[in-house]
Amino acid sequence: MSGTQLRDPVQEFAYFLVCLTQRLNPSAGWYGVFARRDPEGLRACLEGRDVPPWDVVESLLYDLSELPGEHAVTTASARARQLHAQAVAVHDARPGGRPALQERLQVMLREERRTAFRVRELEAALAVAGPREADRQAEDLAWARDDHLRAGARVGELRARLEALGRNEGRRQGKMRSRRRAKPPARPRGARFAGLEVPEEVPEEETEEETEGDTEAEWQVEPAAEEYESAPAPAPAAPRGARFAGAYGQDPMGDVEPADGRAHPAPAPAVAEARRAAATAVARLAHLRATTDGGLVYAELCAAASRPAQELPFLIEELERAGLASDVPTLLWEAACLPPAGLAAAADALAAAGRTEDGIQLLRQCVSRPVGEVAQAALALLERDRTAQALELLAALVRSRTPDEAAAAEAVAPDTLGPLLLAAAERVSPHRHSDIAHALRVAHR
Known part of the structure; x- marks a missing residue:
């Protein structure tokens, strides 16, 4: 250099x-x-x-x-x-930066869980170790604790970097939209200019790529959006594939839907509107994928995750139909960051639409949040009569956190969440059930 x-x-x-x-x-x-x-x-x-x-x-x-x-x-x-x-x-901010950060975050979340389990193993072994083994196991335990603390610190750092990247991308998107909306001065008016033709000029900072598909209004008329505007929305198709074999009408997470073989009634206006909105949003995403970098796409996915919950299953369906299935995990990740009530609404919508695996992924991603927020999300699910989803969420919490951390969720609503935590832990393993029961007893002393 x-x-x-x-x-x-x-x-x-x-x-x-x-x-x-x-x-x-x-x-x-x-x-x-x-x-x-x-x-x-x-x-x-x-x-x-x-x-x-x-x-x-x-x-x-x-x-x-x-x-x-x-x-x-x-x-x-x-x-x-x-x-x-x-x-x-x-x-x-370099190309591929966001997917790399998300992948690294998932790796560190697994590492945090692995090291937490290792710490518990070594603590139990040290408690019964003889004099000859105690020194070696104490040293191993110190290293395991250091690994666990580092993994937790890196999880927090990666989340902060993802949030900062999202803010920066959102600011860049706002600047680009403002520039696109800006109108050139370039016609003079008044009697003294009558009959004078003045050529329009394109501002120098606009590139050919920016002027093509110039306004948001043009994004609204992609073929997929026009198709849904001009024709009534079809009824949701029955789930297909091996994972749904014999299960149509029964949510594997425990929520029963009617399946008597009769034709489904035409979708309500709200459902049709949700489908149209999802189609329009995905048309914009497809346009951005073809004409811009990933920053604008991510900002659009963030906006889509914040839309009414009933649109989420249709958004996923439209993404898959448009060949953008790789964007579904990002959409679910952003939905997992919604406030507890919004998260519960999203999980409810996915369960009602039969998208069980997507719902499970959403709930499992949620447990990276503070324990109190996870507890609030579980309560919001219970308010929606989604007990199976609340159990799935708490089971994921039990798997990914230490027993003391998981047991801390009970403090938000002891009478409701205490029994539910024990039931969730029992679904994970007898050993986990024993750990959570002990942690709850200690917390009550």
């Missing part, structure tokens, strides 16, 4: 990291741990191909503070935090 060429924020942070690690012992401290555990990942960060989690940077700064004569750690820490924030913003 020439002396006059500026580094981008990712390269600038990598340069900072190289300078930091050059002052550390690669075979000692946390630097030595990272070098042994994940040498390729560390190399990618030092070369500017990736940005490390913040907990790794903090550990390296701790190593620096342990060196004799180091008095500038506070300044270095502030500088590191600033460079790291700038680097992740640029790194995440």
